[in-house]
Every structure is written in C-alpha cells, then in structure tokens.
Amino acid sequence: MSIEVKNVFKYYGEQAALNDVSFNINSGEIIGFLGPNGAGKSTMMKIITCFIPKSSGEVKVCGIDVEDDPIAVKRKVGYLPEHNPLYLDMYVKEYLSFVAGIYKIKNKKERVQEMISLVGLDKEQNKKIGALSKGYRQRVGLAQAIIHDPEVLILDEPTSGLDPNQLVDIRQLIIDIGKTKTVMLSTHIMQEVEAICDRVIIIKEGKIVADNTTEGIQHREQEKQTIFVEFDQVVSKNQLKQINGVTTVQNIEGNKWLFETTGDIRADIGKYAQQNNLLTLTMRLEEKSMEEVFKELTRN
Ligand code: ADP
Ligand code: MG
Numbered sequence: 689m690s691i692e693v694k695n696v697f698k699y700y701g702e703q704a705a706l707n708d709v710s711f712n713i714n715s716g717e718i719i720g721f722l723g724p725n726g727a728g729k730s731t732m733m734k735i736i737t738c739f740i741p742k743s744s745g746e747v748k749v750c751g752i753d754v755e756d757d758p759i760a761v762k763r764k765v766g767y768l769p770e771h772n773p774l775y776l777d778m779y780v781k782e783y784l785s786f787v788a789g790i791y792k793i794k795n796k797k798e799r800v801q802e803m804i805s806l807v808g809l810d811k812e813q814n815k816k817i818g819a820l821s822k823g824y825r826q827r828v829g830l831a832q833a834i835i836h837d838p839e840v841l842i843l844d845e846p847t848s849g850l851d852p853n854q855l856v857d858i859r860q861l862i863i864d865i866g867k868t869k870t871v872m873l874s875t876h877i878m879q880e881v882e883a884i885c886d887r888v889i890i891i892k893e894g895k896i897v898a899d900n901t902t903e904g905i906q907h908r909e910q911e912k913q914t915i916f917v918e919f920d921q922v923v924s925k926n927q928l929k930q931i932n933g934v935t936t937v938q939n940i941e942g943n944k945w946l947f948e949t950t951g952d953i954r955a956d957i958g959k960y961a962q963q964n965n966l967l968t969l970t971m972r973l974e975e976k977s978m979e980e981v982f983k984e985l986t987r988n
Pocket of ligand 1: 724
C-alpha cells in the first residue's frame with residue numbers, strides 16, 4: 689500500500705477541516721482527489737507530505753508513519769504544492785540543481801539534465817523562472833517533485849490556471865510520469881479525473897463522500913436515469929407513472945416527457961407505447977457526465 693489514511697481529523701481552531709477521513713491508495717494507482725473549494729484537499733495533501741501535522745488519526749506512506757519518520761516519508765514523496773512556490777529570480781537549471789542538492793542527489797548535473805528533458809524544458813533551461821509562462825512553471829514544479837525519484841507523487845491542482853494547450857500537455861506529462869509511480873492529484877475539474885485517473889475519491893466539507901473507480905462512480909449514479917421521450921399523441925401522466933421503474937414523470941411541453949427512472953427502462957417505455965398504439969418520435973437516455981455526478985454528490 690502506498691498511502692494509508694485512517695480516521696484523520698484536522699482542526700484549524702474550532703473548525704474541522706478534515707473530519708474522520710480514511711482511504712487507501714495502492715501502489716501504481718493514479719487517484720483523483722476531487723472536491724469543491726474548501727473541502728480539505730490541500731489540508732489532506734499537506735499532512736501526507738509532512739508539511740503540517742494532523743490533529744489525530746494515522747497516516748502512512750509506503751508503510752512509514754508520518755509522525756515516526758517524516759524525513760523518510762519526504763524521501764518517498766514528491767510534492768507539487770497548490771501555489772507552486774518557485775524562486776522566480778532563479779534560473780531553471782540553477783533551481784533544479786539547488787533542489788537536487790537538498791536531496792543530496794549524487795549525479796546532480798546528469799539528473800538535472802534528465803529532468804529538464806523529461807518535462808520538456810530544454811529550450812527554457814537557461815531562463816529565469818519568473819520569465820516562464822504558468823505552464824512552464826508547472827513543468828519546473830513537476831521536475832522538482834520527481835528529481836529524487838520518489839515512489840509517490842502528490843500534485844495539488846497541477847493544472848489550475850493553465851490555458852487549454854498547456855492543460856493537455858501537463859495532463860499528458862502526468863500520465864507519462866504516472867506509469868511508474870503512485871499519483872494522488874487534486875482537482876475540481878471533472879474531465880481531468882476522466883482523462884487521467886483510475887479511481888476517484890470525492891471529499892466534501894472534510895468528509896469522504898465517494899471512493900470508487902472512475903467508471904464505477906459514473907455507473908453507480910446511473911442507476912438513477914433520466915429518459916426523454918416524445919410521443920406522437922396525448923398521453924395521461926397517471927398512465928405513464930404506471931410503467932415499471934418510473935420514479936417521476938414530468939411533462940416538458942406538448943407530448944414531450946421527462947422520466948426519472950431506476951435503470952435504463954427504454955424497452956419498457958417502448959413496450960408501453962406499442963401496447964397503447966403510441967409512436968415514440970424520440971426516446972433518449974440522458975447520459976450523466978462526471979460533472980453531474982460530482983454535483984449530485986457534493987451539493988447540499
Ligand atoms: P481545498 O484545498 O479543498 O480547497 P483546504 O484544505 O485548503 O481546502 O481548506 C479546508 C478548510 O480549512 C477551508 O475551510 C479553509 O478555509 C480551512 N483552512 C485551510 N488552511 C487553513 C489555515 N491555515 N488556517 C485556518 N483555516 C484553514
Ligand atoms: Mg486546495
């Protein structure tokens with residue numbers, strides 16, 4: 689197991705930013721840590737990376753307790769903080785050498801060069817970090833996070849503030865790096881989870897509200913379906929309600945209806961139409977996006 693979090697609480701004064709949080713992350717997984725602003729994502733990540741202490745509970749990284757041996761944990765973990773605090777006056781190469789020095793990396797020069805080409809900073813390596821675009825600064829942030837070849841990568845909103853092209857590049861880079869590491873990345877962008885992650889853990893107000901595979905979470909919510917139907921003639925709402933699996937029926941206009949159902953009951957609706965000499969001009973299962981699933985799980 690790469691990350692074990694058990695019954696963790698974190699209080700800022702009176703406020704519980706984390707309220708009995710538990711989850712496990714297996715080695716090699718890419719996990720999306722999803723939640724609205726203020727949910728507790730950064731707090732959880734800072735605890736895993738030994739930047740702040742928890743109030744209670746247990747956290748282990750690669751089997752090492754964060755309280756017993758924070759230095760050993762930091763050796764295993766690469767961390768890209770939310771507001772990537774880079775030294776803007778340093779040159780890219782100089783900064784990465786400085787970080788390599790902190791980790792006492794042996795072949796410093798080679799390793800820095802290796803990182804520079806891995807994250808695609810060859811052309812920018814002699815520039816000051818302050819002169820780089822946000823996308824390139826994130827590459828520097830990723831390079832510093834992996835320079836000591838950690839087993840686990842913790843990325844706090846790694847794509848926030850990037851333009852669409854940068855976003856695609858950084859996501860691809862995370863996918864590539866993630867092939868050989870355990871990755872936990874926080875985001876509030878649903879498509880990101882779909883694009884990158886094997887599993888998603890959703891947090892809301894300091895509590896875990898879902899923990900499932902990316903497909904599983906969409907599927908689970910899809911037991912509640914929405915089906916749009918247009919008949920060729922007038923039908924009574926009471927009759928439509930009788931169809932097996934219908935939770936609610938709503939008339940949109942004319943002969944257009946919206947069914948809330950348990951499961952995909954299009955065949956039952958079709959059969960009903962046939963038995964009552966109705967034609968279905970349109971029948972459509974409204975697919976739920978990850979975005980809608982997220983909204984359903986995190987709204988009050
Ligand atoms: P997220 O990263 O999901 O947006 P955070 O972990 O940053 O959420 O914050 C969780 C909650 O804890 C928020 O209500 C936030 O205001 C509060 N919080 C975070 N850091 C501090 C702090 N240093 N002092 C007091 N409250 C904090
Ligand atoms: Mg945050």
